[in-house]
Amino acid sequence: MTDTKDTQTSGLGFMGQRVQRVEDDRLLVGKGEFVADVLPEGVLHAAFLRSPFPHATINSINVTAAARLPGVHKVFTGAELNAITNPFLPMFMADGVYTPLYKCMSDEKVRHVGDLVALVVAESRYVAEDALELIEIDYTELTPVGTIDQALEPNREQLWEKADGNVLGNLSDSFGPVDQVFSRADHVITRTFECPRQTNQPMETRGTVVKVDKATGHLEIHNTSQAPHALKWALAAMLTDEGGIKNFGKFVRNADRRQAFTAAAKDFLSKNKESLKAQDNAGQVSQLKKDKSLLKHQGKMAMGLLASTDYPTVKAGDIGGAFGSKGPITREDVAVAAAAKKLGKSVQWIEDRVENLMDGGQAREEQFTISMAVDSDGTLRGMKVDFVLDQGAYPGFPISSLIIPLLWKLYMPGPYNIEAFELNGQIVATNKGRVVPYRGPWANETWLRERMLDVVARELNITPADLRAKNVMREGSMPDAFITGPTIDETMSVAKTFDRALEMIDFDQLEEDKAAAEAKGHRLGLGIASYHEAAPGPPNFFSSAQPGSDMLLSEDGRAEIQADGRIVMYTSQSPHGQSHETTYKQVAADEFGVPLEDVEIVWGDTDRTQFSFLGTGGSRGGPLGAGVMRMTARELRRQVTDVAADMLEAASSDIEIIDGNIHVAGVPAKGITYADVAAKVATDKRTTSGPVFTEQMQYDGVGNGGWSVATHVAWVDIDLETGLVEIPRYLVVEDCGPIINPGVVDGQIRGGVAQGVGAVFYERHHYDEQANLLSTTYMDYLVPTAMEIPHIDIEHMETLTDGENDARGTGEGGMIGAPAALTNAVSDALGVEVYEQYLPPYRILELAGVIDR
Amino acid sequence: MSLPSVNAPIGQTLPISVTINETAHSLDIEPRRSLADVIREDVGLTGTHLGCEHGVCGACTILVDGEPSRACLMLGVHADGAEITTIEGLAEPDGTKHPIQEAMKQAMSFQCAFCSPGFLMSTVALLRDNPNPTEAEIREELSGNLCRCTGYTSIVEGVETAVTLLGSSALGSTGDQATGGVA
Numbered sequence A: 001m002t003d004t005k006d007t008q009t010s011g012l013g014f015m016g017q018r019v020q021r022v023e024d025d026r027l028l029v030g031k032g033e034f035v036a037d038v039l040p041e042g043v044l045h046a047a048f049l050r051s052p053f054p055h056a057t058i059n060s061i062n063v064t065a066a067a068r069l070p071g072v073h074k075v076f077t078g079a080e081l082n083a084i085t086n087p088f089l090p091m092f093m094a095d096g097v098y099t100p101l102y103k104c105m106s107d108e109k110v111r112h113v114g115d116l117v118a119l120v121v122a123e124s125r126y127v128a129e130d131a132l133e134l135i136e137i138d139y140t141e142l143t144p145v146g147t148i149d150q151a152l153e154p155n156r157e158q159l160w161e162k163a164d165g166n167v168l169g170n171l172s173d174s175f176g177p178v179d180q181v182f183s184r185a186d187h188v189i190t191r192t193f194e195c196p197r198q199t200n201q202p203m204e205t206r207g208t209v210v211k212v213d214k215a216t217g218h219l220e221i222h223n224t225s226q227a228p229h230a231l232k233w234a235l236a237a238m239l240t241d242e243g244g245i246k247n248f249g250k251f252v253r254n255a256d257r258r259q260a261f262t263a264a265a266k267d268f269l270s271k272n273k274e275s276l277k278a279q280d281n282a283g284q285v286s287q288l289k290k291d292k293s294l295l296k297h298q299g300k301m302a303m304g305l306l307a308s309t310d311y312p313t314v315k316a317g318d319i320g321g322a323f324g325s326k327g328p329i330t331r332e333d334v335a336v337a338a339a340a341k342k343l344g345k346s347v348q349w350i351e352d353r354v355e356n357l358m359d360g361g362q363a364r365e366e367q368f369t370i371s372m373a374v375d376s377d378g379t380l381r382g383m384k385v386d387f388v389l390d391q392g393a394y395p396g397f398p399i400s401s402l403i404i405p406l407l408w409k410l411y412m413p414g415p416y417n418i419e420a421f422e423l424n425g426q427i428v429a430t431n432k433g434r435v436v437p438y439r440g441p442w443a444n445e446t447w448l449r450e451r452m453l454d455v456v457a458r459e460l461n462i463t464p465a466d467l468r469a470k471n472v473m474r475e476g477s478m479p480d481a482f483i484t485g486p487t488i489d490e491t492m493s494v495a496k497t498f499d500r501a502l503e504m505i506d507f508d509q510l511e512e513d514k515a516a517a518e519a520k521g522h523r524l525g526l527g528i529a530s531y532h533e534a535a536p537g538p539p540n541f542f543s544s545a546q547p548g549s550d551m552l553l554s555e556d557g558r559a560e561i562q563a564d565g566r567i568v569m570y571t572s573q574s575p576h577g578q579s580h581e582t583t584y585k586q587v588a589a590d591e592f593g594v595p596l597e598d599v600e601i602v603w604g605d606t607d608r609t610q611f612s613f614l615g616t617g618g619s620r621g622g623p624l625g626a627g628v629m630r631m632t633a634r635e636l637r638r639q640v641t642d643v644a645a646d647m648l649e650a651a652s653s654d655i656e657i658i659d660g661n662i663h664v665a666g667v668p669a670k671g672i673t674y675a676d677v678a679a680k681v682a683t684d685k686r687t688t689s690g691p692v693f694t695e696q697m698q699y700d701g702v703g704n705g706g707w708s709v710a711t712h713v714a715w716v717d718i719d720l721e722t723g724l725v726e727i728p729r730y731l732v733v734e735d736c737g738p739i740i741n742p743g744v745v746d747g748q749i750r751g752g753v754a755q756g757v758g759a760v761f762y763e764r765h766h767y768d769e770q771a772n773l774l775s776t777t778y779m780d781y782l783v784p785t786a787m788e789i790p791h792i793d794i795e796h797m798e799t800l801t802d803g804e805n806d807a808r809g810t811g812e813g814g815m816i817g818a819p820a821a822l823t824n825a826v827s828d829a830l831g832v833e834v835y836e837q838y839l840p841p842y843r844i845l846e847l848a849g850v851i852d853r
Numbered sequence B: 001m002s003l004p005s006v007n008a009p010i011g012q013t014l015p016i017s018v019t020i021n022e023t024a025h026s027l028d029i030e031p032r033r034s035l036a037d038v039i040r041e042d043v044g045l046t047g048t049h050l051g052c053e054h055g056v057c058g059a060c061t062i063l064v065d066g067e068p069s070r071a072c073l074m075l076g077v078h079a080d081g082a083e084i085t086t087i088e089g090l091a092e093p094d095g096t097k098h099p100i101q102e103a104m105k106q107a108m109s110f111q112c113a114f115c116s117p118g119f120l121m122s123t124v125a126l127l128r129d130n131p132n133p134t135e136a137e138i139r140e141e142l143s144g145n146l147c148r149c150t151g152y153t154s155i156v157e158g159v160e161t162a163v164t165l166l167g168s169s170a171l172g173s174t175g176d177q178a179t180g181g182v183a
């Protein structure tokens, strides 16, 4: 193992420091630029008419009165916008799964409360909303599908006519000798668990501002997107409105485009040879069995992309949080862009909070039946899980909720030695809002497993801590890979965090505290949960989920030194609270040996940054985004050093750079600057502006990629009179490798735990059995306040590897561990098993036997 | 504060005079426009944010005649004659941050910071009325502001840092002075 400090070259050592955020210099004085702040001269405002019914057919729509309202520029019916846009296609398919195609608006049938029916563009949002009230629609209501059980009824009304009932996917996989393990184990313990719907709820809602260049028709789109490049390409494809053949002709006649395409295609094929070879077409076969139109639409959009010479520019400025919800490309993004393009005028759409609660992103409504095979001495042998996932009405794009069970498949057995694992389940459609990734989208595997471990421990009459200690993978006896495929290295250090957590619990004190609580009519309990997450994970992580699915995952980086010596680093990440600007400056400044202010970080503008399919997501900003910063910076520094060595008449190996002073080691007084070196190169190249050094590269992470791991411990104090729960202590022992900025890492962990506290005690996105949404305001959906979130103790363990950029992601973990630790603590406090994730006061009192169910 | 009729027909405007961050504005506004929209769109001060537009999240908090108020729940016409302070009014004209802004930066209080204008304005009022709050008082006073990113601890620490900065600044730590003259 190497101490990463060795690889730092600046002499300034920003890495690992609690550097205050440069973002705050604009954000804290009201000078940020969020999407709602983008108000170009003459911009029009859009508002959507949304369905009040969960499930209905549209018989007729009359917009005459609305269109006549003064100030209204245009009322678009769903059919009008659908006629000028292409559908959302499945991009990620799997055997046994059908993904319905859909358009940006609903013109025949609505499938959830809040479904998009018409779009008004007017001079102000006030007028646009007035116009919505004048639109007349005649609906015929259909039987809604409001629950998972209803979705599984064989003769229920279908959301999607080509599906099998309301089941969109059947998935099943197994690892190891499942039958043998289950027949031989001393005990098989089976339980059923359920998690209700949650929603991400960033404080800033979604929004898009489409600026139309009057002269060229070019679209510049300001959007709250976690993945601006994906949005750009999706919009380019979905707004293509000419027929395939005509577009193909255009492409053939354009020699430059043709050559550029051929070169890009060759490059792509050679870079992804292995992944492409590994892909089977079972997913596509499953899809085409249900709906062949995929091919036709793919062809048309591909031709449109080839023929087009002008793709939209997407810009993501400051973004007010997302937690996964702003990664997917949404129907509103497409509809507003199509409307602006059609009108030739700039249009702003800002989602309101009620809309955000209806369809801004929902998550985690899942049911599980889990069986654990275990021996009497507590040795875990095998695990079988059946699941049903409620994906809502419209599949997420470009990645649907299919990704969740694929990740469950890899993660569910957890950091424990186990011989066999089987996962079977179904994805169902219901008349509810869209499921999106929500901070650790797969997190319920940890909740399920860790809750079940406590159940098993109690059945076997051993402590939850002892059961975990007996089965957790430990250094020395660790297998090379999980039975589900992904390889394991020293970063899979769950046991270290677990052992440390146990050291930090005073079990004697706990018994005293429990007694004291009981004396005042309270109950106190403690819960433990451990997990590992791929952040970024080993190279075979995604291919273990589905062969060939590891394409498009590496991170591209680019760096420049301008003729005047300015250092400019480009990232394809799209920050929305993670402090990328600060941490990337730390990493790059260390490499270059300059102060933070000498490095400029550029993000969010698709004209300036390099392509990325994912943008910011998947806890990749530290390992991959910062990694490619480091590597490109290092290469540029090497180039600068060579030139400086010439200028200083020394060997490159003798050059040192400290605080921007480039000098021969030991003689800083005779140093030169980046500006001097850049000026020299500029003179040699006979140029005065633009970049004089550039570097681009692709980066897949170091070595084995690495796991981010943690053990959470929650203490809860329950008031049996009110059912209110306090959290007197919460401890996270985590290992994300070397920390770039502890202030940022701690913030990510605390924020994640806070959302876990919300999920367990306060937040439920409540649809009734008829699929009517009941939590449509913040009076009904309770985001926790400073009164509810406890102080969170964080203990860092920094397992280092030989890698150069060894940082592992930490954005999602807080939310992965917290629901498990908290529900385990409640169970311990009340002495009853807990099989659901949402425990509001009335439910606590029911579980405690204080009130009847 | 006089309350003009808000029943004027759509499209008709009413004149108001309002002082925002010590600058006087005479505006003609539609009576139904929210104060938040007036400040953001008509005056162009977009630092005040809208998180919920129904009075719960606190992102739109501003000071109206010194009192923290939700700009999404007020109509622009209700601000006729009022003195308003927004986030843009906290820093010195030369850009020097207000001690509370500086403290929140030092404490690394925020992440996306979409919620920050509301927290900062609430904190100005909190520390003016109670220059030395306990942690429990801080949490209680700020419970009308939602933050989805931070889990609040860093914000509470920011307020505590602000107490120190204000206490050690030349402004002293009492009354109006504690806010650097704001409100």
Ligand code: FES
Pocket (backbone or CB within 6 Å): B049, B050, B051, B052, B053, B054, B055, B056, B057, B058, B059, B060, B061, B070, B071, B072, B073
């Ligand atoms: S926007 Fe005013 S309280 Fe939320």
Ligand code: FES
Pocket (backbone or CB within 6 Å): A203, A320, A321, A577, B110, B111, B112, B113, B114, B115, B116, B146, B147, B148, B149, B150
């Ligand atoms: S910092 Fe993002 S909502 Fe508070």
